[in-house]
Amino acid sequence: MLYQIISLLLEVLAGxxxxxxxxxLYMQYQRIPMSSRSGNPLGRFVFALTDWLVLPLRxxxxxxxxxxxxxxxxxxxLQLAQFGLLWLLAGADGGLFAVPILAAFGLVRLAISGLTGLVIVYAVLSWVQTHSVMSDVIGRLCAPPLTPIRRLIPLVxxxxxxPLVLLVLLQIASIALGHLQGLALLVT
Structure with a gap:
């Protein structure tokens, strides 16, 4: 039970x-202003959470x-630390070489989950028709993966x-990732 509690807390913190x-990373790639002058509350939140780790790495x-x-x-x-601590808590059984592999799969899973969350928030905000900085930022973040789908699927x-099609594709990617992770761990 204690292992499950610690595992949950580590997963939430690392997640x-x-x-x-x-x-x-994605907001900077999309050139979305994140400073306090831009009025982007999501950017300020992201900076506040990550500056302590990202700035020294830069x-x-x-x-x-x-x-x-x-x-x-x-x-x-962060993913490496999560899986490394879990490996230690499990008694350091098995090969340590599996920890970096699990961390890589955890990173991809985190990206899929994050995009899933963004698309869900985008869909909900599109129903409400808010005109806020936050809805504009989320719309800009969701536009690149939605644009090719919009070319293929007309309005009904x-x-x-x-967004529904993208959510289904993300779920398929998540299932495939789980299968690949299982295969990768079998090989190692």
Missing amino acids: VLGGACLLR RVVPALGRWDMASLIAAYL GGVDLS
Whole structure:
């Protein structure tokens, strides 16, 4: 029972912080202003959660074009810490080499979950028709994966089904990722 409680707490902590690092990476790639002057509350929140880890990493990890590699490395390190601590709590049984593999799969799973959450919030906000900075930011974040789907699937009775299609595709990706993770752990 104690292992499950600690596992849950580590998953939540690594998920929130790692997800914020991935969101920082994606927002910077999309060139979404995140400063306090921009009025973007999501950007301020992401900075507040991630500056302590990302800023020191930037001193040693350069950006790769528009990609902030320090944010990506920070998210991976958080996943690595989560799985490393769980490995230690489980008695350090099994090979330590599985921990970096689990962390890589955890990072991809975190990205899929984060995009799923963004699409759900985007869909709900589209029903309400709010005109806020937050809905604009979420709309800009969701536009790149939704645009190709919108080209393939027309409006049905004036309703945009692209968020639903993207959610189904993300669930399929999550299932496939779980299968690949199982295969990767069998091989190692």
